[in-house]
């Protein structure tokens with residue numbers, strides 16, 4: 458069993474090192490800005506150390522909220538050296554963008570309600586009321602945006618328009634969709650002319666992390682091209698959906714929506730507020746619609762193409778996230794637990810791999826194509842606990858902590874031998890380790 462005092466000290470030091478005053482950068486150099494779900498996970502850990510600092514982390518996310526309610530996945534730093542990144546997105550092209558900060562034009566998994574509640578749990582009743590009152594209007598607006606903009610047919614499932622929105626950037630189902638659509642001529646030209654080594658020179662991520670642990674250059678350029686298409690439409694969802702390159706109902710994202718909805722309900726209830734009736738209806742629909750993503754023959758959940766309504770039957774850990782949603786039946790949860798237990802699927806020595814170990818898409822060190830990520834383990838542990846799988850949750854907690862104690866607070870880990878990979882001194886790894894040390898199922 459790892460020495461939890463040492464691990465706690467190490468994790469605390471990482472958060473201090475990445476602290477930028479009002480928010481925490483995910484990793485110095487590699488990720489210098491404020492990211493949406495990163496700050497949520499970070500606040501969950503910070504709440505154990507300094508609850509007021511944790512509150513600040515979440516309040517600072519609201520600086521980036523768009524007038525239509527969207528919370529962007531990145532709020533950019535304002536120093537001159539980050540001009541190129543701000544300019545790549547040009548959020549100012551949209552009338553909905555905030556005036557005083559530059560952001561992206563897309564979102565990320567909605568973990569804010571969860572984080573607000575976790576932080577609230579550390580406050581006394583009066584402080585909690587003040588805290589919830591401060592966050593509730595922005596949260597409500599965000600959830601309304603999710604449905605108004607991203608569920609245009611009122612089906613209950615939120616659609617995503619870029620792989621970066623799902624948080625698992627190069628996860629196989631999304632990469633599969635990317636290859637199904639024609640690559641832009643300039644991306645194909647880079648490929649054909651073998652210019653990727655030149656392009657590699659301008660990538661920030663491969664400066665601090667070995668290229669074999671990241672996206673391929675072609676994938677990175679295809680994602681950039683997909684982003685530029687969104688910019689050309691000034692991030693206007695209707696215009697984007699007119700000729701969408703990607704529109705996917707992601708099973709992991711929608712599972713997090715379901716949990717976020719129930720946490721939002723909890724906050725509203727505490728404040729004696731009524732959730733608007735149309736939002737309530739949508740929330741219920743999501744729980745039902747998630748079941749449409751279940752494939753009864755393969756016994757897994759899959760992402761779905763919004764346009765064709767076909768399931769994208771490419772394996773990834775997203776199938777497990779309904780455990781975190783908490784809305785699926787005990788029988789379905791039991792099927793997912795079986796996948797987790799199986800050593801050839803998700804029960805690797807250091808679970809949970811981001812892609813099942815028996816899939817041809819599995820690469821143990823390649824970013825979201827195999828490695829084990831602490832944030833995803835945290836979500837699954839939480840879900841297992843709520844479904845009554847206390848022993849499974851405890852076992853996964855322990856291997857997760859052991860993996861980080863052995864390798865350090867890295868971004869991700871090889872699920873076969875626990876070797877650390879990706880960026881070092883990574884904030885959400887540190888923060889969630891702090892939370893897991895305290896966790897009891």
Ligand code: GLC
Nearest residue numbers: 483488492494495624625626
């Ligand atoms: C990568 C991850 C994303 C994360 C970001 C900052 O892009 O895929 O989920 O939010 O890094 O850590």
